[in-house]
Amino acid sequence: MAGNSDPLTPRAKLAVTAGKAVAAASRAAGRGSGSVIGGRVALKLDPDLLGRLAQNLDVVLVSATNGKTTTTRLIAEALRAAGPVVSNALGANMPAGITSALAGGSEAKFGVIEVDEKYLAGVARDTDPKCIALLNLSRDQLDRAAETRMLAENWREGLAGSKAVIVANCDDPLVVWAASSSPNVIWVAAGQMWQEDAWSCPSCGGVMQRPGDDWFCGECGFRRPTPTWALSGDHVLDPHGSAWPIHLQLPGRANKANAASSAAVAAVFGVPPQVALERMYQVQAVAGRYDVVQFQDRDLRLLLAKNPAGWLETFSLIDPPPAPVILSVNARSADGTDTSWLWDVDYTRLTGHPIFVIGDRKLDLAVRLEVANQHFQVCDNLDQAVQMCPPGRIEVIANYTAFQDLRRRVGN
Template identity: 95%
Template sequence: MAGNSDPLTPRAKIAVTAGKAVAAASRAAGRGSGSVIGGRVALKLDPDLLARLAQNLDVILVSATNGKTTTTRLIAEALGAAGPVVSNALGANMPAGITSALAGGSDAKYAVIEVDEKYLAGVARDTAPKCIALLNLSRDQLDRAAETRMLAENWREGLAGSKAVVIANADDPLVVWAASSSPNVIWVAAGQMWKDDAWSCPSCGGVMQRPGDDWFCGECGFRRPTPSWALSGDHVLDPHGSAWPIHLQLPGRANKANAASSAAVVAVFGVPPQVALERMYQVQAVAGRYDVVQFMQRDLRLLLAKNPAGWLETFSLIDPPPTPVILSVNARGADGTDTSWLWDVDYTRLTGHPIFVVGDRKLDLAVRLEVANQHFQVCENVDQAVQLAPPGRIEVIANYTAFQDLRRRVGN
């Protein structure tokens, strides 16, 4: 449907209204934002609702194992320079949550949508995106997520022939394999600290060669494409070779990489890198991540890390020893119930930090730290950990539901 004509049928309007009513009731009952239950109800009433809501929007989809929520927020902030934006900023990234977000954006021109990796192909089919950002793929939620190569294959098949401009990380072989089926790809050298899911070639299964920052398969010739955008230290290099300084309030190399990918995305819509990066500076925290909060007369910095790749990046940005560190791990449905991924994390990087362990699976984590020869104390809860921690700001690293528990306890 062209122009600004109303894409919503009477049935769709009823679905939107019902979804909003259910969401409001859920919020009033103190059961969270209500976006997921509201979206589920709306999609039950009109299964085509997501496609209808997306019809008059320029849709940008963002998918990855790590960094989706932050990158979505950075793109939305930068793209605001070009017009009103609707986004699922709270991270409800499956079809129900996405439908709820779009239902709330009646005056928007752009929709910046974070999508769970497993749902990317379906959401892309429904929303006909103008742009898709693919950041990384690594192991996550081992008990229920597809193996990474299967996910890459799923992306590859789902994006084949897509009209979207695909912005993809040239440094992640799995992402390159997935994106290579698309006719219009812009490559970004965003880096890849975690390499343990990309030692075999996704094309032929051969062993990947990794000289320096390059990579290629010695057997079939699958290789790193030449990027047109790149993260270089504290700068984004654009396709013309100009270097633009990155000024972020968010910490760490990973967020600079997210900013580089975001700059490449919004350039597709005519927002220049300088304007984009200046607007990204406004983002201080994303759904509580990176927030510094006061709790029991102490400063706690809250850091989310859900899988080995995320923990590796997070260790690189914490303050140096002897800064105290609290680690919290749960294994509920949203985390994945299999904690064997803890053995993939290099905890020797915490040597010299006083470590305090909390969370549902604190004993699993304690065994892992024992093997890594780390000094730690197991605590009943975050209150006890804070009481025992030596002076100074405390870094708190938690996986998904442990992070939500933490935010509720410290009042964030």
């Protein structure tokens, strides 16, 4: 680890103190955790604060379109076997939120940081990470994020020559292209259920060939690298070929993939797969995701799905028909205001489920379900939807701000 025992200058200490005071005031006023506003104030007072706070930490950055928050939690849990961890566990993943999180971890050895895709290159420059985990890239927030290949190019340029160990998903061609500029990459076969953003070669624009689990470009020869770690059913295969069972309370194939990448990251810091995977069992829910809550004498399971890739993975988790499903979609600035992505989601996978539709953009979603020949009812709010649901556990799937609305309503 670099630096002396106290890398903070008087100015940096003032910035941290002011940021914490503003965050506390924001919390007291009922305006959320205050981490973003506190971080903004701190960075205004000391623009180099993020780098100073990271100086005495072994830093891991986690970036992806889907699974960042969960994977960050899994890695943090695994690394606690080797020492104290500071992490932005609530998902405030831009520089202000990250600064705020690190300011609270003066005793930590490791910093495990989720980073928004657009900010990865800058945060990597500021924090000098020892390891960077790249999970996937797919379309998301169409009005805010550049299209996926431009994001991959941003990563590729930002990580070129990085000293960090890059742990990257070899099943996502965009991630492979982004990571290939780095001299030290560990490839993980974590799978890729959603492939609609990777039909053209990110290197030359040619058509990707996808025989079985493999992929390659027939025109320039860009191809899937050979993994040293792999998800295989309910096990993680390590570089020695040993199979380690995955113990998770989180549901679904996507979370097993997150665990495989997390085990590879933990190994970079000397935490063996068996220890890492056993520790991951502690994680029951992540910022409310996967929580089962009681509401109006019913069991509701809260599931977050923010984009087509996330909805596809979520549909694979839900109880079989005729389990009732409530869908909620907003299009506020934090979600992305463009809802055209709804047309990329295969809603025929909900056939046989009674469907109830709520949220700011319930009518947009209703039109999409109509075209998909699904039976659904539009409701005014969660309370009405729950009252109309037939018996059984209710699966509630919502995008970002709709999910926050739901959590507030059910007191979660």
